[in-house]
Amino acid sequence: MGFLDISHVTKSYGNVQVLHEVDIAVQEGEFLVLVGPSGCGKSTLLNMIAGLEAISSGDISIKGRVINGVHPSKRNIAMVFQSYALYPNMTVGQNMTFGLEMHGTPKPERDRALAEVAKLLQIDHLLDRKPGQLSGGQRQRVAMGRALVRNPDVFLFDEPLSNLDAKLRVDMRTEIKKLHQKLKTTIVYVTHDQIEAMTLSTRIAVMNKGYVQQLGTPKEIYDTPANLFVATFMGSPAMxxxxxxxxxxxxxxxxxxxxxxxxxxxxxxxxxxxxxxxxxxxxxxxxxxxxxxxxxxxxxxxxxxxxxxxxxxxxxxxxxxxxxxxxxxxxxxxxxxxxxxxxxxxxxxxxxxxxxxxxxxxxxxxxxxx
Amino acid sequence: MSAVTQDTAVRTGRVTRTFIYLVLLLFALFYLLPFFVMLVNSVKPLAEITGGNMMALPRTWTFEPWHSAWSTAQIGVEPTGLKPYFINSIIMVVPAVAISTVLGALNGYVLTKWRFRGDTWVFGLMLFSCFIPFQIVLIPMARMLGLMGLAGSTPGLVLVHVVYGLGFTTLYFRNYYAAFPTELVRAAMIDGAGFFRIFWRIMLPVSGPIAVVSVIWQFTNIWNDFLFGASFGDQDSQPMTVALNNLVNSSTGVKEYNVHFAGAILAALPTLFVYIVAGRYFVRGLMAGSVKG
The missing domain is CATH 2.40.50.140 (Nucleic acid-binding proteins)
Structure with missing residues (x-):
């Protein structure tokens, strides 16, 4: 029994089954990376945890509470999107506190949470700007900040670094890892980049064609790949x-x-x-x-x-x-x-x-x- | 259009260029001519028009025709001027434009961000309403308005125009919102915003350009509509266009051309005003949805 439990979860669109019996138990404070090529079902699985897609069969539970069918906003999760999905008409500060506002948190409390997170991410000086006035790296930080302010049980990251240029991507990767080490939050992170998967995770689920090919620590995945797919997918140059x-x-x-x-x-x-x-x-x-x-x-x-x-x-x-x-x-x-x-x-x-x-x-x- | 402008126009000599501008000027004058005639004759005494050249500037300036057209001219049987009908038009246009624009925005929002089985069919059917000629619906619409007790009233006309405009406004907003990132809506859902809250706080604030398009389009069409106004309006709800027709076609007395000209300009002023105020957003908004969509 984990903190976030994914048990026997499948997903089908009509007759097409895109996820087959996924079983993953994520412990509290764990950094789980879902990695695989395009169309392997990793983003679908993440969206199902978020509640943006329905679960065809099986159960997902957080802290022992089954969340199938629970509205996304009531799952106590926060998500960082690939495109950052910052609201263009709101300032950085409003973006970050929008979730708290929707949940009826009083203003003083919102401001306190905002100040805290802004300081942590070093974006205090940006709070009055609009997202359009920010650089890619700054937007990335704001998107993470928006997730952090809510102080959720589980953080979901959907390929958050893929819109950044190569150098910034490496910097932000380190940044995310630092953040995780400091805050000890539970994270599910989707990427197709095996280096991101290796460097960030405490555990990796390598996925292909809707199946979890192997679930293990980066070292297990790298040294003792379960099959040929995992062996050749992880590592650059390939095995x-x-x-x-x-x-x-x-x-x-x-x-x-x-x-x-x-x-x-x-x-x-x-x-x-x-x-x-x-x-x-x-x-x-x-x-x-x-x-x-x-x-x-x-x-x-x-x-x-x-x-x-x-x-x-x-x-x-x-x-x-x-x-x-x-x-x-x-x-x-x-x-x-x-x-x-x-x-x-x-x-x-x-x-x-x-x-x-x-x-x-x-x-x-x-x-x-x- | 783009920030980096490069002069790619074919280089022409001074003579050619002068010629081109002359031709363009000529066309501009030609198109301005009717308006010039209307304006000039609306400030002349009637005697100058009937006795002389329509193109000439007035010898004696008078604003009496404007005053007459606005408040004293014979419209049908009553000497009320266009004023009450102008007010009728405003009372009809403002809610009709507002309601059809808001409903169009909601439709576009649902059709792009809350998709359901068969949504493209629904959209396709709504598009049909853009192609239905007004004349076809006159009799069924009259029957419906009668059944609803709205016949010959302003609310009835508002309803007719909202129904007719919905196809266009839905089309505009759907195409505009199709280019709007769905991830934003998902982020707002996770943040805890509901259907209307997302619409109000996330979608509407960025809908300015397309709202302008919708408003201009609806305003011009509804303001200029004659057929529905003549068919479904009565004494207290007839719009400006019908009144203008009654003014010009009144069969008693002499034809007061100067008053007619002034009345026609009065009838055209509101649409002109809307274009001048919001026109520069019009093209921008029309482009916005189509480029990425």
């Missing part, structure tokens, strides 16, 4: 997925792959139970940062294996250098230190951290659990 065969050598399971020149190569698994897959095909998943130059390899890892391979392309990105090579006929990206001396067309000695490797069942696309 390298290549076909491999499990073979036994010296009593340990190895992944048999082909290098750039077509030669047959073996990489020893850390995951012992893959012995059960001996002789069968799997999909091997290796994150770009698990393939490095030997000096850049993770010193704490117990299973770093040298792997010489011919380099196709190098892409220096300043902080890192991305190196593309071919493995088992697929393009594989490695993330190297910026000053690694990699030359395209030549063979380079990579170090593969097999402790971080994961294996997927090619038939079900599910990860083979350790």
């Amino acid at each position: 390298n997925i290549l076909p491999a065969k499990v073979v036994m050598q010296d009593g340990a399971p190895h992944a048999e792959i082909a290098d750039a020149d077509g030669a047959r190569r073996l990489l020893r698994f850390s995951q012992a139970n893959l012995a059960g897959w001996a002789g069968r095909d799997i999909l091997l998943g290796i994150r770009p940062e698990a393939i490095t130059d030997p000096e850049g390899a993770d010193r704490k890892s117990a299973n770093i294996q040298p792997f010489g391979n011919r380099v196709t392309v190098t892409e220096p990105a300043g902080s890192d250098t991305y190196v593309t090579m071919s493995l088992s006929g697929r393009d594989v990206i490695a993330r190297m230190r910026a000053d690694a001396a990699v030359v395209p067309g030549q063979v380079f000695d990579f170090a593969v951290n097999m402790e971080k490797a994961v294996a997927f069942d090619p038939a079900t696309e599910l990860r083979i659990p350790a």
Whole structure:
């Protein structure tokens, strides 16, 4: 039983089911991020929590009170919209206190709440302006301020950063995280940006095609993705997925792959139970940062294996250098230190951290659990 | 129109340009001519009109025709002037414009922000009313007004004009509100505002341009309407347009052309006034909905 309970919730439009049996229990003070590609149902789920869309079946409850069919304004939630949705005809101050006014809060109390939140968000000097006179970042703050003033049980964020330019987005992301750490509020946050999901959340629900693919901490999602979709959706550049065969050598399971020149190569698994897959095909998943130059390899890892391979392309990105090579006929990206001396067309000695490797069942696309 | 204006007009020589302006001036004069004739002849004694050139300036200036048209001229059988009918028109136009605009705004609000099954059909049917010729509804409308006990009264005329105007005002407001972000309405819902509170506090304050369009459109149409006024109005409710007709067509005595001219200008003044006051918002409002819609 959570603070915000989403149990067996589905949503259908006519015969089309867009959300299938969603079950999430959000604890008090948790920052849950719903992440997924467009049309995965994440915004629909958020709107159902807000009460802007009806629930087809299942229950949503806040603090143990089932809120199906309760009017949005009576759920004690506040929402920050993608477009900020500031009332253009009202000043910043009026925008922020509109909700309190509608709920019949007396004026002195409204002013006190407004002053408090304005100070917290450093927008005290903007209170008399109209939204049209604000910059994107300021509007964003006002939109959050409007939510904060109400002091709701649950905050709902609908892709709040997607209208900002890249630099401001990173700043506001930090700002939101700071705010959450300070206020310990319960937040449900929708985004399609997996970096936002990783950096902000205490837990992530990765969604696709109306199903929650995986629910877990950012680390769980990143290191032990439940299936191929989660593995490739989370992380940038995406996890390298290549076909491999499990073979036994010296009593340990190895992944048999082909290098750039077509030669047959073996990489020893850390995951012992893959012995059960001996002789069968799997999909091997290796994150770009698990393939490095030997000096850049993770010193704490117990299973770093040298792997010489011919380099196709190098892409220096300043902080890192991305190196593309071919493995088992697929393009594989490695993330190297910026000053690694990699030359395209030549063979380079990579170090593969097999402790971080994961294996997927090619038939079900599910990860083979350790 | 845009802030960054670039002169993309074709460069023309001085001679061509002068020619163009001359032609334009000529057209402007041509269009002003009728008004000039009306104005000039409304301040002449009748003898000057019947005895001489209609285009000439008055030799003796007199405002007697204006006074006569306003308060003493024979309208039908009563020598009342246009004054009581002018008041009839005002009493009819103001509520009719206000009611049809407010209802149109509410319709537009519901049709865009509180959508329901079949709403496009409802809107389509309302649009139909823009295309129904006045003459078709005369007899059914007379029957309805009779049944409602509103025949020959100002409230009856107000009702007729509201019903007829609703199609247009709904169209204007619907298109304008279609471009209005729905997220604002949702935010207001979460903030706890109800149906009318959202309309009043969020939608109406930004509806200025389209309200002006609706008011101008409705005002001109209702003020200038003759058919409904003549059909459904009686002595106490006939509008200005009908009175003007009765003034000009009165069959007894001499035709007082100067009084007729003055009366016609009086009848046109209110619409002129509305255009001058609100006209610059008119185009802006007409554009606003269509660009994004």
